[in-house]
Amino acid sequence: MYKNKLSGCLLALSAAMAFAGCKVPSLATSVANTAVPEIYSNSKDSTNIASIPWRSFFKDQNLVNLIDTALKNNQELKITLQEIEIAKNEIRIKKGELLPGVGLRAGAGLEKVGRYTSQGAGDAGTEITPGKPVPDPLMDYNLSAYAHWEVDIWKKLRNSKKAAVSRYLSTVEGRNFALTNLIAEVADSYYELLALDNQMEIVKQNIALQKNALAIVKVQKEAARATELAVQKFQAEVLTSKSLEFDLLQKTKEAENRINFLLGQYPQEIKRDRTNFLSLVPASVQAGVPSQLLINRPDIKQAELELAAAKLDVKVARAAFYPSLDISAAIGLQAFKPGYFLKFPESVLYSLAGDVAGPLINRNAIKAEFSSANARQLQAMYNYERSILNAYLEVSNQLSKIGNLEKSYALKSEQVAALNTSIAVSNDLFKSARVDYFEVLMTQRDALESKLELIETKKEQLNAVVHFYRDLGGGWK
Template identity: 45%
Template sequence: MINQQQTVLIWCMCLCLLLQACVPSPPVNQTQNPLITVPKTYPEYSRQSPRLSDSSKTQQSNSTADKNWQDFFTDKHLNTLIKTALEHNQELKILEQEIQIANNDIIARQGKYYPKLRGGFSYQVEKFGEFTSEGAGDAATEFLPVPTVPTVLHNHQAGLLTTWEIDIWKKLRNATRSAYYRYLASIEVKKFMVTHLVAEIATTYYELIALDNQLQIVTQFIHTLKRAQEVANIQKSSARTTSLAVKRFEAEVFKNQSRIYKIKQEIIIHENKLNALVGRFPQQVTRSPKQLDELIPKEFKTGVPFRLLENRPDVKRSSLELMASKIDIEVAKARFLPSLGIEAGTGYEAFSGQYFITPESIFYNMAANVTLPLLNRQAIKAAYFTANNKQIQSIYNYNLTVLNAYKEVANQLATINNLNKTYQLRLKQVKVLTESVDIANMLFQAARVDYLESLLTQRDLLEAQIELVEIKRDQFTAYIALYKALGGGWRDNARVNC
């Protein structure tokens, strides 16, 4: 009969283990690796622009996106601003603390799969009533080296206690690996922030130079108007024109003088923006005195989409988060399986300090326990399903990140191509209008044309010159945005072994 009961008990235990092995299977989402679907080359825009080249037939190391910002930006004043920003920008300091927090999480998870050792000391006073089973038993017990157990019992205890959860299913180690991948992802977040910060500083810097150029153009235009106004005064004195011409030129001077203050205000706003990005209070920003059209970007090699998109920090971050979500599924799955723990302790325990540190007062214990969930497993089921859903979410996020990365590159290639064509046409327009202004001034001085034709021609030249500077500014902005879209100079040198 006893053997039969033991057999039934063993079969029940085996059945429980079998039930635990049956982990529920959520629906599997078959998603192709998004990098495989990326086109092999970028759109034809890179071949149509004279300053863009397709380096798909060259090695990745030859692409411009592999250059760090020190090599890509050659302006010494701009490089000084970027270096200062990387040292003092407050948002980067916050991200550095996020990285440290992620690293601390790894340390905490690593400590879970090592034995824990605690030490302690306790003192307890206890007295049982004489008419209780404990009190009567103690009074009748002979206890060497004293005749009887003391009525008031003083218990002294000191010792060590260790607990250890044996990671037989790699649940704890997988949790550490997941934390490690998220730590690497936090590093990519900082890289992504650095890329955006460098691009924003460079864009604002060239916008500031463009405003300086516009200020020079308007100032020169005012001088030209004043000379035309002097000519109109001379012609008025000789009755070759009326006072209307003088007043129109004078009004145009006042109009553009007010425009100067508007440009100066924009300069102050951009300087303050740069100072805020750098992490300092408002002050004058040292910048290049050159004209914007003298700062010609070097030849830009776009490289291969499959490789360059992997160098983007946001793509690498999404990839690392996807890897972490896959490991989280294994961690959640291990919660359905039995867990094995070991507890042990040793030390000294005695009712009197006189006998505390003696061989007879030594105690020790050791126990092993196996626990597994049997009933009401809804919580761990929900956690397992959530881990699967987060993995699918990470896949979609990875797809979206790669798609947006390729889209950004394609958009900037088209922008650069169209801006280059626009700039060439505007340059021809400025050249023609400059010749027209010279002709109009000569004819106006000879009183062969009305003042209005001279004024309108000069005004058209001013607007064309302003627009030419804006187009050149937009070209620099597009090149910077393309550099950022291609990865911003970050190479895939992070180690992911754990």
């Protein structure tokens, strides 16, 4: 009779908790907008260069060797790899929560209860063996196995495991994103180093040219065809160029060390080909279609996986409103003397219990966590949309930049050719006193600036193609 009443109470309580648990806030239903334009501006390519492996994309073997070293030694990349390991272990933790927890317990204790208590009075009158009452104080030895299992009725634990898997895959995409950025950084710094080498060569040639003009003006001064002012002006121009030489030396050292840092090594000379920088031809570009960004860009795929994990987190938070079912069990041996351990069935202990528990009153903390999970899901959705928009705009910018730099480089090349001719003309006219020293100085200065700008434009051309390759999602495959 009593057992029937107890069972009825448990069923009624479970039903009440289940009914209370059904009244939960609704899930966020916003859907991410993944629509992108069908084509890039003025681009009709159907394939893109993102599918080209980086070893095939870069033709300079010195650069390929540097990237190889960076992929092996770069500390930032190694940190990212450890994040992948952490995420992988999180999956193992979540898998473990789905299974029963089993343990082994062994213990010994001493208990002395009051004589004038129900337990003390009962023990005093109890004999395990005739003529041998229960010892006082009483020892307690036990050896048992126990288990505990939360039954995953509402898929809370399974969804939690799926969220951990999504976050693991997200860290893998994060590693791919770090990898493609690292390749682009190494290439950027390498081309900057080549540009500085060529600018240094231009400055040295200019210094030689200025020294020759200084020698001429000194001869003209002795012949009373020039003044001391002209001599000092030419001398100052030589010193300015020599000062620029040391500036370039410092920039070269910094560029080398920037590469050394990316390669995870202490300062050393970077092997490179210092000649024919202006003859380097940037790789041809193919943009493909914008929808390919969703497949190729690791940061977009990372944001998509983070969104999937956030959606699962909302389901986990929602399951907290429902009652949970826990099952616990134990089996083992217990006696107050070690010699009684093997006396069966007297020394055997076992237990099996199940309990249902769920929130009824004051669920504000659970509601707050559910609301936070919903907000984090919306954040992840907006971040996913932002990643897609950012990727499209980056590709669009680089595509425009490549075209404009190509036109700019052609014009600067013509400017350099014209100024080179003007240097020879101005020197001849100066020797015959048909122009003054100021025009010669200005011509040399303009020629130097235009040559340095031409090298800078070539560097920007090469880097723009590298950035275009990176922005399309190339380099990590």
